[in-house]
Amino acid sequence: MSRRPTAPRRPAAIALGGLAVAALLLTGGPAGAAPADPAPPAPMNRAFAQAAEEFQVPRDLLVAVGYGETHLDGHDGKPSHANGYGVMHLVDNPDHRTLERAAELTGEPEADLRRDTAANILGGAAVLRAYADASGLDAAERRDVDAWYPVVARYSGADDARTARLYADTVYDFLADGFSALTPSGERVTVKPRDVDPELGRYAKVRSLDDPAEAAASSEAGTLSTDYPPALWVPAYSGNYTVGRSSAITHVVVHVTQGSYAGSISWFQNPDSNVSAHYVIRSSDGQVTQTVRDRDTAWHAKSGNPYSIGIEHEGYVDNPSWFTDAMYRSSAALTRHLCDRYGIPKDRTHIVGHVEVPGNDHTDPGPNWNWTYYMQLVRGGDATPPVQLNFTSYDTLRSGSTGAQVKAAQHLLNQHGFNAGTVDGVFGAGTESAVKAFQANRGLTADGVVGARTWTALLSAGTKPVLKQGSSGADVERLQRALTAALGRTVGIDGLFGTNTDTAVRDYQRTRGLTVDGIVGSGTWGALQAGR
Numbered sequence: 269m270s271r272r273p274t275a276p277r278r279p280a281a282i283a284l285g286g287l288a289v290a291a292l293l294l295t296g297g298p299a300g301a302a303p304a305d306p307a308p309p310a311p312m313n314r315a316f317a318q319a320a321e322e323f324q325v326p327r328d329l330l331v332a333v334g335y336g337e338t339h340l341d342g343h344d345g346k347p348s349h350a351n352g353y354g355v356m357h358l359v360d361n362p363d364h365r366t367l368e369r370a371a372e373l374t375g376e377p378e379a380d381l382r383r384d385t386a387a388n389i390l391g392g393a394a395v396l397r398a399y400a401d402a403s404g405l406d407a408a409e410r411r412d413v414d415a416w417y418p419v420v421a422r423y424s425g426a427d428d429a430r431t432a433r434l435y436a437d438t439v440y441d442f443l444a445d446g447f448s449a450l451t452p453s454g455e456r457v458t459v460k461p462r463d464v465d466p467e468l469g470r471y472a473k474v475r476s477l478d479d480p481a482e483a484a485a486s487s488e489a490g491t492l493s494t495d496y497p498p499a500l501w502v503p504a505y506s507g508n509y510t511v512g513r514s515s516a517i518t519h520v521v522v523h524v525t526q527g528s529y530a531g532s533i534s535w536f537q538n539p540d541s542n543v544s545a546h547y548v549i550r551s552s553d554g555q556v557t558q559t560v561r562d563r564d565t566a567w568h569a570k571s572g573n574p575y576s577i578g579i580e581h582e583g584y585v586d587n588p589s590w591f592t593d594a595m596y597r598s599s600a601a602l603t604r605h606l607c608d609r610y611g612i613p614k615d616r617t618h619i620v621g622h623v624e625v626p627g628n629d630h631t632d633p634g635p636n637w638n639w640t641y642y643m644q645l646v647r648g649g650d651a652t653p654p655v656q657l658n659f660t661s662y663d664t665l666r667s668g669s670t671g672a673q674v675k676a677a678q679h680l681l682n683q684h685g686f687n688a689g690t691v692d693g694v695f696g697a698g699t700e701s702a703v704k705a706f707q708a709n710r711g712l713t714a715d716g717v718v719g720a721r722t723w724t725a726l727l728s729a730g731t732k733p734v735l736k737q738g739s740s741g742a743d744v745e746r747l748q749r750a751l752t753a754a755l756g757r758t759v760g761i762d763g764l765f766g767t768n769t770d771t772a773v774r775d776y777q778r779t780r781g782l783t784v785d786g787i788v789g790s791g792t793w794g795a796l797q798a799g800r
């Protein structure tokens with residue numbers, strides 16, 4: 269996809285990130301998978317390394333900015349709410365034109381900056397470097413991640429310094445904690461934890477919204493919400509909502525931002541956006557910021573505005589990595605509070621998605637939002653965190669493996685009657701014997717290793733409803749997961765059987781010697797469930 273020439277050497281990130289290499293090497297399954305690729309492609313790691321070198325931006329900082337913006341998902345060139353594009357969220361709106369700036373600095377056409385991930389990352393690096401030059405960073409300072417804080421804050425595009433700090437603080441939290449992101453094409457990009465001590469520059473005088481203790485201790489009025497005490501208070505632009513209400517509050521509307529947390533708060537402060545919501549919730553830790561008072565009418569759901577409270581959740585509808593347990597719990601606590609305060613029934617008639625409000629054309633919160641879990645939390649009952657089953661690729665798992673994919677395997681084994689014990693994400697002896705029992709049951713080599721074939725069988729297990737283009741729902745998601753494992757490539761998991769799924773089904777049928785008709789009946793299900 270990348271038009272950019274590829275560097276002959278390995279990027280620094282791969283050299284020091286043994287984890288990244290291991291993750292890539294482990295993706296090849298046993299029999300049935302594509303032949304082992306001696307040099308696994310790592311286009312995004314390469315793009316970050318090249319852009320970092322070309323514009324002398326610290327690689328980890330560049331990745332952390334991209335991760336904060338998009339979780340490294342370029343969304344095929346589709347814009348965010350604020351009209352930002354690509355992994356680096358290059359923006360083209362009346363107030364901020366980093367896309368145009370990036371085009372000037374790199375000579376890349378805007379169309380390429382929007383769609384081509386390598387060009388987009390280069391463009392983001394160019395803008396960061398231009399801001400670094402403008403703030404007077406010299407060559408030595410450019411090598412120091414801590415010196416870039418004011419540059420990162422400016423990259424937020426926020427006119428309000430507190431919001432800019434919120435953005436930069438989040439990036440430096442990512443740098444401190446480290447992270448490992450899986451891109452939509454199944455590539456892993458890792459940033460190792462590091463000690464950070466950012467030089468705040470002019471932002472030292474701006475109170476941190478990100479530190480509740482500092483915010484609470486501030487002598488400035490209005491740092492915290494008066495409607496909902498756990499929330500921060502960053503008011504939207506007064507022209508982006510209506511003072512007062514024409515109707516009683518009877519509903520809560522659940523949204524997904526299609527943009528970052530700080531970016532959304534900033535967008536509501538922007539006089540050109542003409543949108544707002546009452547609350548915004550951060551994906552990583554569930555932090556809540558209120559931007560419009562409950563008693564005022566935020567502009568988030570057209571006909572639904574007068575009678576509802578709008579809650580925005582940081583993320584993108586098509587990428588499940590944003591929907592964290594912390595965000596669900598925090599949002600449910602807020603909704604529970606709102607229901608109690610305004611006498612709103614805790615049911616799905618009154619707590620609705622944006623997509624369900626009449627006269628709206630948005631699809632949020634989308635198929636990755638777990639309503640069952642959310643409503644359990646809202647009602648305050650016992651709720652078990654959802655096990656994430658949707659991944660852009662399925663790694664080979666074996667004794668000693670840990671993490672979210674191990675949890676997924678354990679959950680599926682238990683679900684299909686093979687006792688893997690507690691779903692704890694640790695592949696121990698109990699999990700291994702459950703895998704072997706499952707493999708033997710399905711006629712697979714009982715080696716206790718979950719490779720492509722075992723994943724395919726595990727993910728597809730269950731009923732065999734006939735599915736074809738136009739089908740939708742949980743069974744389509746199950747099919748999409750199984751095809752992702754079987755084909756060893758990302759098949760978008762959205763529960764909608766469209767042309768991409770049709771192509772994947774036909775590819776599967778062709779390579780497995782089945783009738784190639786794009787219809788998933790008992791033959792195709794049978795092959796998937798046998799791990800073919």
Ligand SMILES: [Zn+2]
Pocket residue numbers: 522523524568622630632
């Ligand atoms: Zn919405």
